[in-house]
Amino acid sequence: MSDYDVFLADCPARTTLEVVGHTWSVVVVVALGNGPLRYGELLDRIGGISNKMLTQTLSRLRTNGILTSTDGRHTLTDLGRSLLTPIRALAAWAEEHTGDLLDARRATDPTPRTEPLDVRQHAVGTRAAG
Template structure:
């Protein structure tokens, strides 16, 4: 295993953190943890995300080999997204972070209505 130091400007781990450590990436990965989903179902599941932001996030995660895009030939035709093996390995840490955020939202000034992601 390579030794990385996130405090160094050229550390590859920083690029990785940049890929997965923003709000929408975390929510999309968490949302795809239930299994493959059509774009519209994922958009409907994630409150407050615009079509543009969801598309950008999915493309970014796809470039990072965390998400796969598959065309569905059945009627109605569409696109389905699912986590890759690498994306599934991120699901554990993302789930822990999401649950922590839900539990501590009120303490952090984020409201915290007890709802879940």
């Protein structure tokens, strides 16, 4: 068991949760789960991420020991690979329950949207069909 308690205000584990719980961190880790990728490959693979956000996310993950960058290729470290199982489980949960969450959102915020959300385009770890 750990000596950390995430319920304490000054717990260092909260910082860890912020790093690995960030939306783009999750997506980048999943993208690198099948092997190293170059910056442009990551940018192509991850729809909707800006150059600035990808750069910041890679830097954050590198600083925290989740990935390394060598010869222009970004690779998960052992620590980063240890995240794959829980992150893939979270991504699978998100893919399975996105419709439920969207239904709940519509029920509590019935404001009509001008463009419908295609959940296939926003699923973590998969490509939209089409």
